[in-house]
Amino acid sequence: MSELVDSVFYVLQRALRRAAHCCDPAICAAAVEHAVSLLTRRLLEHLQGQLKQSLSSKLAGAAAQAIVATADRTAGSFSGAAATAMSAAGAARLPALLRSLDALQLSIVCTPRLWQQARSDFAACVPAHALVPVDNALSAAATVETAMQAALDGGLAQLAAMLMPRLRTKLELFAGRSYVLGSEEELARAEGTSFVGPLLAELRAVLSAL
Numbered sequence: 001m002s003e004l005v006d007s008v009f010y011v012l013q014r015a016l017r018r019a020a021h022c023c024d025p026a027i028c029a030a031a032v033e034h035a036v037s038l039l040t041r042r043l044l045e046h047l048q049g050q051l052k053q054s055l056s057s058k059l060a061g062a063a064a065q066a067i068v069a070t071a072d073r074t075a076g077s078f079s080g081a082a083a084t085a086m087s088a089a090g091a092a093r094l095p096a097l098l099r100s101l102d103a104l105q106l107s108i109v110c111t112p113r114l115w116q117q118a119r120s121d122f123a124a125c126v127p128a129h130a131l132v133p134v135d136n137a138l139s140a141a142a143t144v145e146t147a148m149q150a151a152l153d154g155g156l157a158q159l160a161a162m163l164m165p166r167l168r169t170k171l172e173l174f175a176g177r178s179y180v181l182g183s184e185e186e187l188a189r190a191e192g193t194s195f196v197g198p199l200l201a202e203l204r205a206v207l208s209a210l
Helices: 002-021 025-075 080-125 132-140 142-175 184-191 196-208
Strands: none
Touching: 002 025, 002 080, 025 080, 025 132, 025 142, 080 132, 080 142, 132 142
16 A cells, blocks of 8 residues: 555655746646645545554454354354355455555545645746645645644544553563562673563554454
8 A cells, every 4th residue: 555655645746846837837836736635535445444444444444353252152052144145245454554554644644745846846947936826726636735744643542542442461470570689690691681672562463363
């Protein structure tokens, strides 16, 4: 999905640069407005749709997992259809969600760079006294980054809401441990080991099982 984001911004950068070479403030302002429309109505809506679809897949996977667990407890065997649904949903849910969030983050990084480059190109090609409508269009374009950041924040909040109930018990175990060393023997053993490594390994194992 990052390839899509790269392609979109490459095309928009070329389009804005060509508009600048026209040396016409009206064309430049129109090019900025068109870029805003593409970023919000095409790219952002597409990424939000992918994010929503990924979240729906996670809910479907959780529901299927509950069905399988119930069947296992009551009948002592897995339901074939439920197990298949759990496997298919579980295989695609987290990677797709993370790809959507990563694409949103990449878009947030690229958007201000796009406007900064366009502003520089316009200033080099359009007379200073004619830049007012172009500057107004670029100022209005700042709403794109705000919308993308809001979408990313919402996606991260939903991801955290789904992950934390599963991770909380694991994290509480580490939070509740005492790392006070009461003897030289304990100090010597602690110098040769690290509790961070096992924590990260266990955290990765929990994430891979989601």
